[in-house]
Amino acid sequence: MKRIVVVVLGPxxxxxxxxAAVGLTLRGDRVAVVPPPIWPEDxxxxxxxxxxxxxxxxxxxxxxxxxxxxxVEVWTDEVGAVPPPPDMKWLxxxxxxxxxxxAVVIDDTPPEILVDLLFAADRVAVWGTGxxxxxxxxxxxxxxxxxxxxRLEELAPxxxxxxxxxxxxxxxxxxxxxxxxxxxxxGVRAAGPGRWEIWIRKAVDDV
Amino acid sequence: MEGRLALVVTTAPERGDxxxxxxxxxxxxxxxxxxDLFLMAEAAVWAADPRAAAxxxxxxxxxxxxxxxxxxxxxxxxxxxxxxxxxRMVSRADRVVALT
Numbered sequence: 001m002k003r004i005v006v007v008v009l010g011p012x013x014x015x016x017x018x019x020a021a022v023g024l025t026l027r028g029d030r031v032a033v034v035p036p037p038i039w040p041e042d043x044x045x046x047x048x049x050x051x052x053x054x055x056x057x058x059x060x061x062x063x064x065x066x067x068x069x070x071x072v073e074v075w076t077d078e079v080g081a082v083p084p085p086p087d088m089k090w091l092x093x094x095x096x097x098x099x100x101x102x103a104v105v106i107d108d109t110p111p112e113i114l115v116d117l118l119f120a121a122d123r124v125a126v127w128g129t130g131x132x133x134x135x136x137x138x139x140x141x142x143x144x145x146x147x148x149x150x151r152l153e154e155l156a157p158x159x160x161x162x163x164x165x166x167x168x169x170x171x172x173x174x175x176x177x178x179x180x181x182x183x184x185x186x187g188v189r190a191a192g193p194g195r196w197e198i199w200i201r202k203a204v205d206d207v
Numbered sequence: 208m209e210g211r212l213a214l215v216v217t218t219a220p221e222r223g224d225x226x227x228x229x230x231x232x233x234x235x236x237x238x239x240x241x242x243d244l245f246l247m248a249e250a251a252v253w254a255a256d257p258r259a260a261a262x263x264x265x266x267x268x269x270x271x272x273x274x275x276x277x278x279x280x281x282x283x284x285x286x287x288x289x290x291x292x293x294x295r296m297v298s299r300a301d302r303v304v305a306l307t
Contacts, residue, residue, distance in 0.1 A: 002298060016217065016248040017307070019274075023290025027298040071297055073215060073305040091304070093227065106227055111234035118302045119210060119240075126306055 002029040005061065005069040009128060010077035010160055011040035011186055012201065017075035018048035024073075025055055032061035032069075037162075038187045038199055063087075069123065076128030077160050084127035089117075091126045099127065137166040137195065144170045145177055148200075152183060155202045163198040164191060171196045182206070211241040213300035215293065217248035217307040224306035225253045231304060232267050242267040243296040248307075251275035254285045270296070 006021040008014050014036060024031050033052065039045055052059050066072060067087040084090045084099065091114075092099040094107050104117055106126070118124055134151045136144050148163055155161060165171060175185040178200050186199040212235045214228040225246075232242045244267055246254050253259050254271030263269050263284030270288040271281060281287050297303050 004297065013217075013248065020217070020247065020290065020293060020307070023293045024297060026291045026294040029294070029298055071300075071303045071305070073307045075307045076218065093223070093306075111230040112237065114231060115212070115234045115238050115240070118212070118304065119208070124302065124304070126304060128307070 002070040003068055004029050004031045004071045004073070005034060005065050006031060007034040007063075007066075007072065007074040008036045009075060010036050011038055011199070012077050012160055013075050014040055015042050015044040015048070017073070018045055018052070020073065020075075021057075022048050022051050025052070025057060029071075030057065032058040032065045034061045034063055034065060035059065037197065038189060040186060066125070069125070072125035074126060074128045089121040089124045091124060093126070093128070097127070097129055103127070132160065133162045133164065135164045136170070137164055139165070139170075140167045141170070141173065144174055148174055148178065149181070152178075152181070152200070152202055157202050157205050160186070161200045161202065163200065164195060165198065166195050168194075168196070171198065174198055175200075208238040208240060210301040211243065211299060213243045213245070213296045213303045215245045215247075215297070215303065215305040215307060216250040216253070217246075217305075219249035220252060222306075225250060225256075225258070228304070228306055229258060229262065232262055233265060236265050236267065243300065244269045245272070245293045245296050246270070247272035247275050247290075247293065254281045254287070255279055257282055259285050268296075 004024050008017045049059050063085045090103040095105045182204040184201040184203045188198050191197045216224045216228045218224045235242050251271050260282035270286045270292040273287045
């Protein structure tokens, strides 16, 4: 029986990640899901989480679960950077991704050497990019809007942006404007005393 | 060298993960390893690509998630399967590389 950890870095691909997680239970292996900061409002996500719970699997694991994992699937989002925890021999796709000095960069390693490394290490996994973050702590209107808009302009459609604010009115005003720009607000949540996160998905190119 | 490598690819073609898996699969086959490749989500489109068929020719088992692939015609030798194949491949592998 293997211990499989499915890391869901963001909400965009959560439904597919959880469908995979449910599938991975079919051969008797144990599955633990490391959730994203916010689960999307999605009936498929709710159903998959319910099934995993009903089958006795873990849906709220922390990254420490990686230390005991036999297999890891890190479900990425398209942009951003979340450094991987150190408990495993990590591979990353490109040198541009955040990684420890000990990590193996797939694109910079000859494949035959990569195969040898994979089978020589105790445990390996591929880390991925996470979600772009824009820290607007200290900013007030209109700079919260301007900087959010500028960052969105830099992103490709489908990309996610996590905006951190410490100006409470921004938790209402920025999402309202973002929606008016045609973008999708995935959620707003508290992120510590006097800090909030606004999660946005770039839905259209013309910001 | 003995063993079985499972590759799971789920990302959009623009990410380049199929190409990474392809390079790994070929190198693993040259080392004498058994190789399984499971495609799902945005990567399911590769199941119709001749490069997937070439991996089958090279001795890899290539399966695509039927839920994602739909009614399209797969490339020669590519199996339109299910999440049970995903579980089977991961469960029996000595090493899993998930490009997800």
